[in-house]
Amino acid sequence: MRIGIVCPYDWSVPGGVKQHIQDLSESLIELGHYVNVLTPATDEKDLPSYATNAGSTIALPYNGSIARIKFDPAAFTRTRQWLRDGKFDVLHLHEPTSPSPSIIAAWSARGPIVGTYHTANDSMYAVKNMQFLLQPMMEKVIARIAVSSEARKTMIDHLGGDAIVIPNGVRVSNFVNAQVLDGFDKENTVVFVGRLDEPRKGIDVLLKAMPEVFDKYPKLTLLLVGPGEINELLSQIDKKYHQRIKFKGFVTSEIKASCYASGAVYVAPNLGGESFGIVLLEAMATGTPVLASDLPAFRKVLDEGKFGKLFKTNDAKDLAKSLIELLGNKEEQKKLTQAGHIRSHQFDWSIIVRQILDVYEAVRSVEGRNVREDFRGQLYGRLTRSGRSDRKRVNNSTLTE
Amino acid sequence: MAMNNILVAIFVVFLFALYLSNVAGRLDRLHLKVENARHALDRQLALRSAICSDLSGIEIFDVALRQKLSNAIQTSIKEESLLIHTRDEWAIESAVSKVLGEIFHESFDVKKHQEFEFLIKEVAGAARRVQYALTIFNDAVKSVHKVRKRWLVKGFRLYGRAKMPHVIEFDTAIPVALLHY
Numbered sequence: 001m002r003i004g005i006v007c008p009y010d011w012s013v014p015g016g017v018k019q020h021i022q023d024l025s026e027s028l029i030e031l032g033h034y035v036n037v038l039t040p041a042t043d044e045k046d047l048p049s050y051a052t053n054a055g056s057t058i059a060l061p062y063n064g065s066i067a068r069i070k071f072d073p074a075a076f077t078r079t080r081q082w083l084r085d086g087k088f089d090v091l092h093l094h095e096p097t098s099p100s101p102s103i104i105a106a107w108s109a110r111g112p113i114v115g116t117y118h119t120a121n122d123s124m125y126a127v128k129n130m131q132f133l134l135q136p137m138m139e140k141v142i143a144r145i146a147v148s149s150e151a152r153k154t155m156i157d158h159l160g161g162d163a164i165v166i167p168n169g170v171r172v173s174n175f176v177n178a179q180v181l182d183g184f185d186k187e188n189t190v191v192f193v194g195r196l197d198e199p200r201k202g203i204d205v206l207l208k209a210m211p212e213v214f215d216k217y218p219k220l221t222l223l224l225v226g227p228g229e230i231n232e233l234l235s236q237i238d239k240k241y242h243q244r245i246k247f248k249g250f251v252t253s254e255i256k257a258s259c260y261a262s263g264a265v266y267v268a269p270n271l272g273g274e275s276f277g278i279v280l281l282e283a284m285a286t287g288t289p290v291l292a293s294d295l296p297a298f299r300k301v302l303d304e305g306k307f308g309k310l311f312k313t314n315d316a317k318d319l320a321k322s323l324i325e326l327l328g329n330k331e332e333q334k335k336l337t338q339a340g341h342i343r344s345h346q347f348d349w350s351i352i353v354r355q356i357l358d359v360y361e362a363v364r365s366v367e368g369r370n371v372r373e374d375f376r377g378q379l380y381g382r383l384t385r386s387g388r389s390d391r392k393r394v395n396n397s398t399l400t401e
Numbered sequence: 402m403a404m405n406n407i408l409v410a411i412f413v414v415f416l417f418a419l420y421l422s423n424v425a426g427r428l429d430r431l432h433l434k435v436e437n438a439r440h441a442l443d444r445q446l447a448l449r450s451a452i453c454s455d456l457s458g459i460e461i462f463d464v465a466l467r468q469k470l471s472n473a474i475q476t477s478i479k480e481e482s483l484l485i486h487t488r489d490e491w492a493i494e495s496a497v498s499k500v501l502g503e504i505f506h507e508s509f510d511v512k513k514h515q516e517f518e519f520l521i522k523e524v525a526g527a528a529r530r531v532q533y534a535l536t537i538f539n540d541a542v543k544s545v546h547k548v549r550k551r552w553l554v555k556g557f558r559l560y561g562r563a564k565m566p567h568v569i570e571f572d573t574a575i576p577v578a579l580l581h582y
Contacts, residue, residue, distance in 0.1 A: 162540040362533040365441040
């Protein structure tokens, strides 16, 4: 199958959506499909061989973080060129309502189109206000996928309709053999991975809880991994603990895997805005037990605590109590390691990709034709023969009988 | 002056007509999408029945369950071939889903049946595609409802003679044992 995927955010900047698209594309290519990703990129060198550059980006605040996105006239020409060159059987747009190549592709193409919604957030005002403009374009998207039931609920609240839920995947093979980082004692390390400068990742709660845990386990170190300013954070915690907090800024995905593996426990104190707990699955794939806040998304990934421990969201006391308990209980750690292996394999991309291919299949049986340029609403489409013929009403029923 | 006013009025009426024609065109495309999605759903259901009838011939399952499955499939195949596109007997398809759920219950271990792994994967895929096709259909129906609710659309009867489509509901739950296959 020839599959065109559109990534709304800058490829040069790491992020959940980009990682999702990268894993999806690589899994599809492994199965022998042709994939091309249209994505904005500030640096062409970052692009893999299966990606096409849609131009550089501008930074805009979106969904509580900074999204680097793209929306300019030249992008329209490029997107149409990409559609013509690709001759895709299926077009897969990610976050189709964000001002990005995704929305431009939704505007420029017709045929079997799939859209994936990643956001679970109630404050997408822009989308709600722009609805009358977006609606006709979104109606061209035949199947809509949400990465979690929260994302599905958000989508239905804002746009109506219905969506298929297919969870995020994890490339287990990238994590399962991760080695412990040099200079770290796995038994006595607690790991946090996530942006340090983003309050919703919950680093403040963790720092509030740590003094009690440090006092209980004198050999314990805390490893913080993620981009952000460490000094500001350290001012929140007593000076005597500073020695025991290790910091790694932005790391590559291989080192990130080793960071997960270096902990006796991985802590995810997130406060909200998570639509799916991909970080939890990554940690579980390396064999590290997980302690996470009881957000709906996390509760689902951990199956109400069967595959990892939960504590009350934004409750430093409860976090400290649970962490102390878990660090002291080697039996439970071992049990959670095993459970984590099982769980992460259930979400391995080799399985998730099959579900996505089933959606492609279902969409192709709704729209019998390939992805093509949409000339409706363009002067060219109203005047030329090729544009006019494309406007004819084609009913699929001839295929059934 | 009067001439100018008339010209402006004509222009406004023209713009309004253009808008109405646009909405009507959009609604027509939506109805077409619903129709196509309905055909696709029928196709996926027929495919599922075909794959399940292979399954009912395998000896690893309980005889009673196999009988139940082949009965359910036979009824559904009859429906599918006779009344394509007009039937409302969704309970029949629910029955197939339920029997599949009984066969692949929680404690069914797919790994113990390596020799049939391929077929079991096919069943999982077919069950998923039915679920997806139904979601796609209902999604399309709901977007038609949304547009047809508008007073402008009602007032000018922009939907023409197209029938109001209805949401379809039946059990499409994926069997527990097949969730991760």
